[in-house]
Amino acid sequence: QVHLQESGPGLVMPSETLSLTCSVSGDSITNYYWGWIRQPPEKGLEWIIYMHHSGSTRYNPSLKSRLTMSMDTSKNQFTLKLSSVTAADTAVYYCARRKFDLEFDSWGQGTLVTVSS
Amino acid sequence: QSALTQPASVSGSPGQSITISCTGTSSDIGTYNFISWYQQHPGKVPKLMIFDVSHRPSGVSNRFSGSKSGNTASLTISGLQAEDEADYYCSSYTSDSTLVFGGGTKLTVL
Numbered sequence A: 001q002v003h004l005q006e007s008g009p010g011l012v013m014p015s016e017t018l019s020l021t022c023s024v025s026g027d028s029i030t031n032y033y034w035g036w037i038r039q040p041p042e043k044g045l046e047w048i049i050y051m052h053h054s055g056s057t058r059y060n061p062s063l064k065s066r067l068t069m070s071m072d073t074s075k076n077q078f079t080l081k082l083s084s085v086t087a088a089d090t091a092v093y094y095c096a097r098r099k100f101d102l103e104f105d106s107w108g109q110g111t112l113v114t115v116s117s
Numbered sequence B: 001q002s003a004l005t006q007p008a009s010v011s012g013s014p015g016q017s018i019t020i021s022c023t024g025t026s027s028d029i030g031t032y033n034f035i036s037w038y039q040q041h042p043g044k045v046p047k048l049m050i051f052d053v054s055h056r057p058s059g060v061s062n063r064f065s066g067s068k069s070g071n072t073a074s075l076t077i078s079g080l081q082a083e084d085e086a087d088y089y090c091s092s093y094t095s096d097s098t099l100v101f102g103g104g105t106k107l108t109v110l
Helices: none
Strands: A003-007 A018-025 A034-037 A048-049 A057-059 A066-071 A077-082 A091-098 A104-107 A111-115 B009-012 B016-023 B035-040 B047-050 B062-067 B072-077 B084-095 B099-101 B105-109
Touching: A003 A104, A018 A034, A018 A091, A018 A111, A034 A066, A034 A104, A048 A066, A048 A077, A048 A091, A048 A104, A048 B099, A077 A091, A104 B047, B009 B016, B016 B084, B016 B105, B035 B062, B035 B072, B047 B062, B072 B084
Parallel strands: B009 B105
Antiparallel strands: A003 A018, A018 A077, A034 A048, A034 A091, A048 A057, A066 A077, A091 A104, A091 A111, B016 B072, B035 B047, B035 B084, B062 B072, B084 B099, B084 B105
């Protein structure tokens, strides 16, 4: 059974870059697409990005200019970077596996990232 | 990229059936069958309940079913149980090759 685990700082200063890593076990990240979804406190889900190890990537248009995603197949993990963060980027960030019908079938536990000085 | 439209809340009594709607446009739900539904209990991780409009992942109760008509997708829960009380989110692929979620619906079991 696939297991995903997010890691990274829980507090980021405004204007800096948020960086999170998702470590995967039970499946190779060379299979399927892998991505990120976030959820601001008391609000709904927002899709951020997903990527295939071949390099194929799709971005949320509203975040695209600030986003970078990379994959390290040797470590079976992938990383999200979101630059120039503001308080509006405060959210629980989930990493997830995206399967063939574009559904996210496996999710990490989520990590709360707060943007504040 | 606008969020799909869901009712903020729905409610039903145990044993009843309820339906949650998810309205999009001809650029997403109206064109593609890449429609999924997720259940999220408070403080928990979202769980995939339906994919490809009406398919259930292994382990999901057959009390959950999905459908689509025009620009609107629907999730129906039959034989409502207390454990079904949660937030539900729809998602769809779009003509921009992106994904979009609905705003979420809070289901209350009376």
